[in-house]
Amino acid sequence: MPALDNFFLIALPYLAVVICLVGSFYRIKTRPMTYSALSSQFLESKGLMWGSLPWHIGIITIIAAHFIAFLVPGFWQALLSNQTVLLFVEAAGLGLSLLCLFGLAALLLRRFTSEKVQSVTSQMDLVVLVVLLLQVALGAHMAASLSWGSLWCVGTTVPYLWSLLSFTPDLSLVQDLPLAAKAHIVLAWVLILLVPFSRLIHMFAVPLEYIGRPWQNVVWVSDRRKEAAPQAFVEGEARRYFVKGGLAAVFGLSLLSVGVFDKIFRFFFGPRLTAHQETELMTTRLSRLEATSSQRKLELERQENDYILVGSLAELSSEKGKYFIDYSMMPALAFKTAEGLPLLISAKCTHLGCTVGADAVDGKILCPCHISYFSIDTGMPNADSPAKTPLPHLGWVVMDTRGNQLASFSGNGAVKGTISEAQRTSARVYIAKAHQIG
Amino acid sequence: MTRDNSGISKTASALSFIADRFPLEKMNLEHMLAHKEVPVHKMSWGYYTGGMTMFFFMIQVITGLFLLFYYQPTVSDANLSVEYITKYVSVGGLIRNMHAWSASGMIFFAVVHLITAFAMKSFEKPRELTWIMGVLLLIITFTFGFTGYLLPWNQIAVNATKVGLQSVEDIGQYLPGMLHDVPRILRETFQGEASVGQSTLGRFYALHVVLLPLALAGLLGIHLLQVQVHGMSQGVDEKPKKQERFFPVFLFKDLTLWGVLFFILFTFSLCIPFESFLPFPLLAPYDAMGATPPGIKPEWYFFFVYYPLELLPFWVILLASGLIGAVLIFTPWIFKGSSRKTLGFIATAVSLYLLIMTLFGEQIYHLLKH
Numbered sequence: 001m002p003a004l005d006n007f008f009l010i011a012l013p014y015l016a017v018v019i020c021l022v023g024s025f026y027r028i029k030t031r032p033m034t035y036s037a038l039s040s041q042f043l044e045s046k047g048l049m050w051g052s053l054p055w056h057i058g059i060i061t062i063i064a065a066h067f068i069a070f071l072v073p074g075f076w077q078a079l080l081s082n083q084t085v086l087l088f089v090e091a092a093g094l095g096l097s098l099l100c101l102f103g104l105a106a107l108l109l110r111r112f113t114s115e116k117v118q119s120v121t122s123q124m125d126l127v128v129l130v131v132l133l134l135q136v137a138l139g140a141h142m143a144a145s146l147s148w149g150s151l152w153c154v155g156t157t158v159p160y161l162w163s164l165l166s167f168t169p170d171l172s173l174v175q176d177l178p179l180a181a182k183a184h185i186v187l188a189w190v191l192i193l194l195v196p197f198s199r200l201i202h203m204f205a206v207p208l209e210y211i212g213r214p215w216q217n218v219v220w221v222s223d224r225r226k227e228a229a230p231q232a233f234v235e236g237e238a239r240r241y242f243v244k245g246g247l248a249a250v251f252g253l254s255l256l257s258v259g260v261f262d263k264i265f266r267f268f269f270g271p272r273l274t275a276h277q278e279t280e281l282m283t284t285r286l287s288r289l290e291a292t293s294s295q296r297k298l299e300l301e302r303q304e305n306d307y308i309l310v311g312s313l314a315e316l317s318s319e320k321g322k323y324f325i326d327y328s329m330m331p332a333l334a335f336k337t338a339e340g341l342p343l344l345i346s347a348k349c350t351h352l353g354c355t356v357g358a359d360a361v362d363g364k365i366l367c368p369c370h371i372s373y374f375s376i377d378t379g380m381p382n383a384d385s386p387a388k389t390p391l392p393h394l395g396w397v398v399m400d401t402r403g404n405q406l407a408s409f410s411g412n413g414a415v416k417g418t419i420s421e422a423q424r425t426s427a428r429v430y431i432a433k434a435h436q437i438g
Numbered sequence: 439m440t441r442d443n444s445g446i447s448k449t450a451s452a453l454s455f456i457a458d459r460f461p462l463e464k465m466n467l468e469h470m471l472a473h474k475e476v477p478v479h480k481m482s483w484g485y486y487t488g489g490m491t492m493f494f495f496m497i498q499v500i501t502g503l504f505l506l507f508y509y510q511p512t513v514s515d516a517n518l519s520v521e522y523i524t525k526y527v528s529v530g531g532l533i534r535n536m537h538a539w540s541a542s543g544m545i546f547f548a549v550v551h552l553i554t555a556f557a558m559k560s561f562e563k564p565r566e567l568t569w570i571m572g573v574l575l576l577i578i579t580f581t582f583g584f585t586g587y588l589l590p591w592n593q594i595a596v597n598a599t600k601v602g603l604q605s606v607e608d609i610g611q612y613l614p615g616m617l618h619d620v621p622r623i624l625r626e627t628f629q630g631e632a633s634v635g636q637s638t639l640g641r642f643y644a645l646h647v648v649l650l651p652l653a654l655a656g657l658l659g660i661h662l663l664q665v666q667v668h669g670m671s672q673g674v675d676e677k678p679k680k681q682e683r684f685f686p687v688f689l690f691k692d693l694t695l696w697g698v699l700f701f702i703l704f705t706f707s708l709c710i711p712f713e714s715f716l717p718f719p720l721l722a723p724y725d726a727m728g729a730t731p732p733g734i735k736p737e738w739y740f741f742f743v744y745y746p747l748e749l750l751p752f753w754v755i756l757l758a759s760g761l762i763g764a765v766l767i768f769t770p771w772i773f774k775g776s777s778r779k780t781l782g783f784i785a786t787a788v789s790l791y792l793l794i795m796t797l798f799g800e801q802i803y804h805l806l807k808h
Contacts, residue, residue, distance in 0.1 A: 084709060266528035267504065273526060285518055288723070292514045295726055329727065353730040369732060 023196025055103030395435030
């Protein structure tokens, strides 16, 4: 319902923040002794430990995470784009919220059952506890069923909060969230509103000076503490202690070993693959062997032969180069010039070695890795290409079907010989070992 | 018998040098274990760094032995066998990952150990031999990293090795006349053939699995013997007021630390594949015919020399490396009179350089190259 939404998600936030700020300021100024949360540790300490520690540890971490997501959503989103990190954060959030619930339950129990504590409990203390319990329960529910909130908040609640902060409230961002999420948001505003009227104001009294404070040695003087103080062990007792500890360690280790031994035994037993997996493995192995052997065959061909066939002159074109492997096992391209002569150029980009593309647009070929254009005629790269040195041309030899040399080119210099029109259709292009340098 | 200035014969002074470093009267179990004490002071944490390095080495040996069962050192099978280990062998992926992470751990703590031992002036007499053994151990450790990196035989492995060996050959341009060819011949000897191929893989495998471990075990033995015989160095300027017994107090603290390190290593290996730091094309099986994929770089522990190599002229790096190498080996004599304050300053400066160059080397390179 739009009216309710408008109130709870736009009006209430502003109201809550203003009341919180003004009220807290007023309270700190006029009643400074009520600024802190008035510890009841000396009245009842055990329940306080079980309740307050887990609660505070959990809630401080959770609120810190909420705050980081709010302050730097871009960074947060980038951080959480890694699945492992996301899983960790979500798991931590759920775990911590359960820790908080445990702590709150302990605190609530304490307030309900301890007479001493009840003597200093106000109604608001109980209200705060219950509201916090509800809020954290909603949070835990969201972590469990409306998963990945740490990510989807970046697109919904975080921009919503920023829109409030910039006085351009945008309801559409959170309007369609599930009820649990909206309740969580609304309850948060309620808690902010309650700050100046309750013990929650102690959030503003964080004792930061403790961080730099020198160590303070606390000496407990109760009988119970005296018992727990370290005493000199009688030697026999010490030995019993060691044996007990040793047995415990052995027990723990043997439990660990069960899992380890299972895995290690299986390691040595060997993976027993299914027939399908074995076949797949064989095929892959064969293809790798074939790749190695075909490379060796090419090397052999280049060792043995004085001429390697590139292709027939007729199949070469000036727009689309033909890939071949030269004598140094490097990729190269074969084109045909306007005069009908072959043009062979290295295809190993002079920048970082990628294989240059075969399509010649306006007489230029393109290396796709870092966008370098090379002119086929001169081999020179464009001025704005990352490649700075030209692609070298390769020498070639054109022979007729009988093996007679018609024309040749050594790589630089002039073309020797001519190819007549009649011979063009059947002539073949080769690279020559003699043209190799060194 | 020649006599030097102080009146002692040269032979006698050489013998007394060795006798000081290997005091036979102290080489018994009682002195080395039962009565050994470890000083307790502000820099006591430095005493654990050597043990941490050794811990990671032990992990390497164990995980390496496991990997040895299934790895095949041939160019057609290497990459496939690593894939097999990761995919099919029980805990194969975990063992492989532990081996990779532990390698980085060992090198990291070896360097930390070097810097702390330097800052604590542990190389003072009679511990000079310990120091020199340590420097040799460091070189062996880096060689372990270099040889092991090639074994998976993927794009980054082979190309990074090629780049690394190329810098050996590049020394040749500075050598006069006939020596000009020596680095190239040296490089081809390392390679075993004209370019990195089966011969290289075979010998790098032999180095990594047998020769280097033997060398390291031998040197480590002497290194540890020296430590046990001479005890832990004082480490600070004023004599420490408190000492703790090596056995059991220090030992148990050491073992606890190892336990924590193992936990961290195990968690990392379980959750973060070492390969996740590299883009996939670099991890594809090596293709001799294909183009070199972009982004080839050595392992992180070489960054401190790789990025300066890319930025500065080669001869500068060569000179600097030579000087630093010489300084490292002769530290016990060069810094004999230095105060621990100065040593600490140098150690901090070196650590800062290593940290910044390793973490931000790539950014610095891009910043300065444009």
